[in-house]
Amino acid sequence: MIAKRLRQSLDQSICIRDIFEEGKKLAAIYGKENIFNFTIGNPSVEPPAIVNASMKEILDTEEALSLHGYTANVGYPEVRACIADYLNRKYDCHYDENGIIMTSGAAAAIVVICHTLLDYGDEVVTFAPYFWEYKSYVESVYGKLVPALCNMETLQPDPGTFEAALSERTRFVLINTPNNPTGAVYTEESLRMVTDILRRKQEEYGHPIYLVSDEPYRKLAYDMEVPYLTHFYENTIVVYSYSKALSIPGERIGYIAMEPEVQDMEDLFAGMTASMRYLGYVNAPSLQQRMLLKCVDASVDTRIYKETRDILYQGLQEIGYTCIHPDGAFYLFMKALEEDDSRFCETAKKERILMAPGTAFYGPGWVRISYCVPADTARKSLPAFQRLYDRYQK
Amino acid sequence: MIAKRLRQSLDQSICIRDIFEEGKKLAAIYGKENIFNFTIGNPSVEPPAIVNASMKEILDTEEALSLHGYTANVGYPEVRACIADYLNRKYDCHYDENGIIMTSGAAAAIVVICHTLLDYGDEVVTFAPYFWEYKSYVESVYGKLVPALCNMETLQPDPGTFEAALSERTRFVLINTPNNPTGAVYTEESLRMVTDILRRKQEEYGHPIYLVSDEPYRKLAYDMEVPYLTHFYENTIVVYSYSKALSIPGERIGYIAMEPEVQDMEDLFAGMTASMRYLGYVNAPSLQQRMLLKCVDASVDTRIYKETRDILYQGLQEIGYTCIHPDGAFYLFMKALEEDDSRFCETAKKERILMAPGTAFYGPGWVRISYCVPADTARKSLPAFQRLYDRYQK
Numbered sequence: 001m002i003a004k005r006l007r008q009s010l011d012q013s014i015c016i017r018d019i020f021e022e023g024k025k026l027a028a029i030y031g032k033e034n035i036f037n038f039t040i041g042n043p044s045v046e047p048p049a050i051v052n053a054s055m056k057e058i059l060d061t062e063e064a065l066s067l068h069g070y071t072a073n074v075g076y077p078e079v080r081a082c083i084a085d086y087l088n089r090k091y092d093c094h095y096d097e098n099g100i101i102m103t104s105g106a107a108a109a110i111v112v113i114c115h116t117l118l119d120y121g122d123e124v125v126t127f128a129p130y131f132w133e134y135k136s137y138v139e140s141v142y143g144k145l146v147p148a149l150c151n152m153e154t155l156q157p158d159p160g161t162f163e164a165a166l167s168e169r170t171r172f173v174l175i176n177t178p179n180n181p182t183g184a185v186y187t188e189e190s191l192r193m194v195t196d197i198l199r200r201k202q203e204e205y206g207h208p209i210y211l212v213s214d215e216p217y218r219k220l221a222y223d224m225e226v227p228y229l230t231h232f233y234e235n236t237i238v239v240y241s242y243s244k245a246l247s248i249p250g251e252r253i254g255y256i257a258m259e260p261e262v263q264d265m266e267d268l269f270a271g272m273t274a275s276m277r278y279l280g281y282v283n284a285p286s287l288q289q290r291m292l293l294k295c296v297d298a299s300v301d302t303r304i305y306k307e308t309r310d311i312l313y314q315g316l317q318e319i320g321y322t323c324i325h326p327d328g329a330f331y332l333f334m335k336a337l338e339e340d341d342s343r344f345c346e347t348a349k350k351e352r353i354l355m356a357p358g359t360a361f362y363g364p365g366w367v368r369i370s371y372c373v374p375a376d377t378a379r380k381s382l383p384a385f386q387r388l389y390d391r392y393q394k
Numbered sequence: 395m396i397a398k399r400l401r402q403s404l405d406q407s408i409c410i411r412d413i414f415e416e417g418k419k420l421a422a423i424y425g426k427e428n429i430f431n432f433t434i435g436n437p438s439v440e441p442p443a444i445v446n447a448s449m450k451e452i453l454d455t456e457e458a459l460s461l462h463g464y465t466a467n468v469g470y471p472e473v474r475a476c477i478a479d480y481l482n483r484k485y486d487c488h489y490d491e492n493g494i495i496m497t498s499g500a501a502a503a504i505v506v507i508c509h510t511l512l513d514y515g516d517e518v519v520t521f522a523p524y525f526w527e528y529k530s531y532v533e534s535v536y537g538k539l540v541p542a543l544c545n546m547e548t549l550q551p552d553p554g555t556f557e558a559a560l561s562e563r564t565r566f567v568l569i570n571t572p573n574n575p576t577g578a579v580y581t582e583e584s585l586r587m588v589t590d591i592l593r594r595k596q597e598e599y600g601h602p603i604y605l606v607s608d609e610p611y612r613k614l615a616y617d618m619e620v621p622y623l624t625h626f627y628e629n630t631i632v633v634y635s636y637s638k639a640l641s642i643p644g645e646r647i648g649y650i651a652m653e654p655e656v657q658d659m660e661d662l663f664a665g666m667t668a669s670m671r672y673l674g675y676v677n678a679p680s681l682q683q684r685m686l687l688k689c690v691d692a693s694v695d696t697r698i699y700k701e702t703r704d705i706l707y708q709g710l711q712e713i714g715y716t717c718i719h720p721d722g723a724f725y726l727f728m729k730a731l732e733e734d735d736s737r738f739c740e741t742a743k744k745e746r747i748l749m750a751p752g753t754a755f756y757g758p759g760w761v762r763i764s765y766c767v768p769a770d771t772a773r774k775s776l777p778a779f780q781r782l783y784d785r786y787q788k
Contacts, residue, residue: 111673
């Protein structure tokens with residue numbers, strides 16, 4: 001008796017859910033320590049100590065009724081001002097509190113934006129491979145997600161597929177860099193190409209096409225700065241989550257950020273404010289909002305992720321696998337050793353390696369390795385990867 | 395450039411938002427203490443001390459990475475089991491953890507249910523007067539809210555309007571007792587009438603019609619127990635929020651509860667689990683979930699609300715106003731002294747009394763008085779209500 005459209009979507013996503021179930025099953029048989037589970041995207045690095053310390057200080061010093069009370073739908077003004085200040089200092093932007101909306105994480109922010117911008121059948125373009133839930137977010141309000149496949153050798157946006165994906169009904173382009181599932185950081189060159197096309201298309205269609213930058217992994221970039229997208233395109237809406245930077249994904253806290261130049265900014269702000277209510281969010285969790293006043297520039301120790309990445313990337317390259325060097329997030333995209341990436345993942349299970357097939361991310365022929373695992377697990381997995389490789393050399 | 399359907403809805407709701415803006419404006423002119431603002435539904439009673447104490451204990455004793463990590467989309471199994479146990483003890487039910495889904499409050503829960511049950515154009519019936527956001531929740535996924543006006547003398551459900559509101563496309567009935575905006579607690583007699591009709595209609599249409607009971611005010615009932623709806627109807631889905639019982643509306647924590655008898659229960663559970671992701675909720679805030687392990691049976695001191703209710707109810711009756719005795723929540727519904735309730739609210743502002751017009755809740759001819767204000771404010775407002783009454787006696 002559930003909705004037909006949901007039933008359809010559930011049936012399609014069974015293969016993805018199966019990956020997680022399989023992990024649990026294998027761990028139960030062989031013991032968790034004997035399984036190389038690279039399917040899970042859970043942060044594995046401790047939250048910075050200031051996170052808990054701040055929460056306790058707030059609980060000790062602030063008046064409980066007001067601390068836990070409703071905030072404005074868009075969040076506490078002082079928290080929004082604090083984030084605007086931080087972004088302005090860090091990325092040379094000019095946000096103010098009237099352009100910041102506190103949300104229950106980045107996923108919530110994207111759904112709020114979909115609800116605000118999309119009428120029935122309106123389109124959102126995203127670069128594939130992409131995080132699989134994007135499709136569900138867009139479809140939750142009867143929009144349509146149109147993928148633009150990246151160049152599958154470089155995992156960078158491709159001008160041909162991108163331009164072909166745009167249409168009169170494109171309301172926004174959803175971009176995710178550092179990328180889940182590929183770990184790619186889109187280069188300045190890629191961003192210039194994307195935004196040049198967008199500017200041209202805005203003119204052609206006579207209405208804004210927003211660029212929504214979903215960047216929960218911004219702080220997880222190694223040996224490089226991730227270009228800040230407002231510097232490339234005026235109509236950029238930034239979506240951020242503290243899930244990865246502070247290792248607090250269960251607490252659900254993030255924001256939407258718009259500079260004053262964003263077209264129809266006041267309308268968007270009013271629409272997003274209403275969408276916070278209409279979708280049942282009401283406001284982002286209040287204690288977590290206040291925590292940010294003290295933790296806005298804190299970060300987990302990203303060297304730990306980097307170490308694991310280096311072990312895996314070097315190890316896999318040495319064995320003979322084709323990987324794109326992942327500059328950010330905690331994902332490594334690797335070419336499957338046969339065309340059918342799902343079958344390749346099945347074969348890998350025989351070596352007790354669990355990976356997500358690229359097809360699940362609209363990235364066929366590849367697999368995603370989530371390396372938010374202890375460095376030691378990564379190290380120990382290499383002989384198993386070697387045996388998997390050998391299976392294909394017969 | 396925001397979605398057309400959102401634009402339409404924003405334009406319609408301007409009158410409601412104006413109430414809140416007006417309150418701020420008047421407070422700025424005359425001073426907050428000289429305004430009798432009865433428009434706001436914010437809890438005004440301190441959270442029980444155990445709420446903060448529990449959070450601090452959890453922060454001190456639990457491992458931070460796991461504490462703040464993703465939980466299952468439906469929440470921690472032990473928290474769900476704890477809530478099932480509590481409900482079974484308290485209301486003589488037979489929930490188990492597989493029927494409990496932790497949500498970011500009751501609003502989130504309702505949207506999750508809408509997303510799970512409604513295809514385009516499917517209908518939800520609710521008893522009017524109703525909490526105004528219901529319409530937006532249902533429309534966020536392109537459903538249609540059909541109001542069934544209560545008997546406006548008793549504020550209890552009316553069999554005639556209810557039966558007329560049901561159709562082949564009714565997927566669920568949304569019931570809210572104790573009620574916002576009326577403060578009415580629906581009687582056992584009313585519930586039997588409603589569920590008898592529902593059973594008959596289920597049979598006639600050959601598919602389940604769920605009864606979704608939105609009960610954030612369950613613990614705010616005075617001198618009475620609010621009947622528990624599963625005892626009246628098998629296909630009942632209970633939606634709860636701790637916002638009012640613990641005075642923590644900003645933290646966004648609540649649940650959906652289904653007994654094993656609910657038809658297609660496993661499907662519903664799977665659908666709601668997916669909807670938690672598809673709508674961007676992912677999981678209810680993790681620290682707040684764990685807090686409930688220690689606070690599941692805590693409650694604010696409801697005597698404070700009751701005292702204020704008694705002052706207002708008696709005072710207004712003595713002046714000559716017509717009010718229905720409010721048995722729960724912190725709302726009092728009062729008949730306007732003229733047909734046009736919005737104009738009546740305008741006149742009341744001349745006495746510095748702010749109330750919400752019943753029309754905003756689909757309850758024309760009445761006004762809502764939110765009495766989550768200090769008892770002293772209620773007491774001091776009575777001479778102003780007297781002057782307002784006198785204006786209409788000329």
